[in-house]
Amino acid sequence: xxxxxxxxxxxxxxxxxxxxxxxxxxxxxxxxxxxxxxxxxxxxxxxxxxxxxxxxxxxxxxxxxxxxxxxxxxxxxxxxxxxxxxxxxxxxxxxxxxxxxxxxxxxxxxxxxxxxxxxxxxxxxxxxxxxxxxxxxxxxxxxxxxxxxxxxxxxxxxxxxxxxxxxxxxxxxxxxxxxxxxxxxxxxxxxxxxxxxxxxxxxxxxxxxxxxxxxxxxxxxxxxxxxxxxxxxxxxxxxxxxxxxxxxxxxxxxxxxxxxxxxxxxxxxxxxxxxxxxxxxxxxx
Amino acid sequence: xxxxxxxxxxxxxxxxxxxxxxxxxxxxxxxxxxxxxxxxxxxxxxxxxxxxxxxxxxxxxxxxxxxxxxxxxxxxxxxxxxxxxxxxxxxxxxxxxxxxxxxxxxxxxxxxxxxxxxxxxxxxxxxxxxxxxxxxxxxxxxxxxxxxxxxxxxx
Ligand SMILES: Cc1cc2nc3c(=O)[nH]c(=O)nc-3n(C[C@H](O)[C@H](O)[C@H](O)COP(=O)(O)OP(=O)(O)OC[C@H]3O[C@@H](n4cnc5c(N)ncnc54)[C@H](O)[C@@H]3O)c2cc1C
Ligand code: FES
Ligand code: FES
Numbered sequence: 001x002x003x004x005x006x007x008x009x010x011x012x013x014x015x016x017x018x019x020x021x022x023x024x025x026x027x028x029x030x031x032x033x034x035x036x037x038x039x040x041x042x043x044x045x046x047x048x049x050x051x052x053x054x055x056x057x058x059x060x061x062x063x064x065x066x067x068x069x070x071x072x073x074x075x076x077x078x079x080x081x082x083x084x085x086x087x088x089x090x091x092x093x094x095x096x097x098x099x100x101x102x103x104x105x106x107x108x109x110x111x112x113x114x115x116x117x118x119x120x121x122x123x124x125x126x127x128x129x130x131x132x133x134x135x136x137x138x139x140x141x142x143x144x145x146x147x148x149x150x151x152x153x154x155x156x157x158x159x160x161x162x163x164x165x166x167x168x169x170x171x172x173x174x175x176x177x178x179x180x181x182x183x184x185x186x187x188x189x190x191x192x193x194x195x196x197x198x199x200x201x202x203x204x205x206x207x208x209x210x211x212x213x214x215x216x217x218x219x220x221x222x223x224x225x226x227x228x229x230x231x232x233x234x235x236x237x238x239x240x241x242x243x244x245x246x247x248x249x250x251x252x253x254x255x256x257x258x259x260x261x262x263x264x265x266x267x268x269x270x271x272x273x274x275x276x277x278x279x280x281x282x283x284x285x
Numbered sequence: 286x287x288x289x290x291x292x293x294x295x296x297x298x299x300x301x302x303x304x305x306x307x308x309x310x311x312x313x314x315x316x317x318x319x320x321x322x323x324x325x326x327x328x329x330x331x332x333x334x335x336x337x338x339x340x341x342x343x344x345x346x347x348x349x350x351x352x353x354x355x356x357x358x359x360x361x362x363x364x365x366x367x368x369x370x371x372x373x374x375x376x377x378x379x380x381x382x383x384x385x386x387x388x389x390x391x392x393x394x395x396x397x398x399x400x401x402x403x404x405x406x407x408x409x410x411x412x413x414x415x416x417x418x419x420x421x422x423x424x425x426x427x428x429x430x431x432x433x434x435x436x437x438x439x440x
Contacts, residue, residue, distance in 0.1 A: 002308075002310065002329060003308040004308070005288050005306070005307075005308055006288065006307055006308055007286035007287055007288050007307060008287065008288070008290050008307035008351070008353045009286060009287075010353070010356070020286075031351075031354075034349055034350055034351070034354065035331065035346070035349050038310070038331075038348070038349045038350065038351060039330040039331045039348075039349060041308070042310070042329050042330050042348065043330055049286075050286055051307070051351075053353070053354060055354060079343070099415070102419070103334070103418055103419020103420075104344065104397065104400065104401075104416055104419060105334065105337055105343075105344040105345055105346050105397065105419055106331060106346060106349070106419065108340075108343040108344060108345055109340075109345050109346070109349065109350065189418055190414075190415050190418040191415075191418045191419055
């Protein structure tokens, strides 16, 4: 067998989860969809003592219309978001990102909360969460608290979810009038983690940009909101000159990593390419 | 705490109960405990799709689930779906278009293609390619596989 031995607890309630996390501390790991965790177990990159399966905990799955936001339960599978009419109507950024999150078989099992909690620097959903100003609900024995996406992602695979805690839901603001979303990524194979990608959420009025966010993934140790580059948009109409100014600013602002897919210079260059391809249609349409 | 887990599930329509190690992957359970060797094992970390099975009506990576997670589930493999005849049109098309050589990827390709045709019966070539993106084939170069799925779509 590939993984090292571990114990398995099928939690029925959040209290079951907290109990195991408290008892076993670092030795315990939450098992959601397993689409990242089981791969690392198979390769023995991690060897927890016990997995706490949260797949059957009531109330953790589903997408709910909560007024100004959509509340997406942590155990909501990627495929549910991909095919959700609520998501398509109110969070077009998520709807356009979902088909890029892994492959169909993985989207059938992997969860929204798992992607956010795992916080892979090249993952789509953390960047979307930052672009949209989502809020994460984290629960522990003592109750629950809410953390803004901006302060949720703390570093490489590091989040605000503390010991003994579980991410239970993500509140994603609905798109407001006058705002537009654009999403694009470059990957070797459709569905693989991106070399670099962009989640853009901007105000457009009469062909001119207002405020907004340009959030890159695969560009640092966590989602990177390029605030100086985004500021160049304000009050401007789309033009080749503007595209060039933003591309130049991105070369200063981004400090991407290097890996087998691309060096840092190539990622900086591709960031500018993505801005051009993503924003031009937003300004026009 | 238990490193062994009792599971009860349905596999290809029949009830199965077993005690398994918690660390046993679903695909290894199917192959080694139940002798259903039609689901293949390639990369064992979710990249190649050779291990694709159907769990509760949807395709899943057999190497990215532990068998314990399949407790209570309805699992179908290439063996069962061949017996029911559900894959007939796809299989015939794969043969007609030469969409396999060694056959290692084929069970996974068939289960994935079947889900595509069920969810998006009007899928064009680009969509077929995107949906099959998670399934590697090291023999055919994919063109014949896309041809076969396109052909089966019309039947
Ligand atoms: C071949 C392949 C390609 C992939 N490509 C992409 C891609 O392009 N983009 C992408 O975003 N993802 C990709 N993934 C990963 C996939 O999206 C996973 O589903 C996701 O990263 C994790 O979700 P999960 O529910 O499977 O979590 P699990 O694998 O169960 O857990 C992952 C980690 O998060 C923790 N965790 C999970 N849920 C919670 C929670 N609610 N509270 C606290 N901690 C929690 C677990 O303890 C574990 O450490 C890919 C995976 C594979 C195998
Ligand atoms: S063996 Fe499961 S995806 Fe390769
Ligand atoms: S036919 Fe050999 S891997 Fe696809």
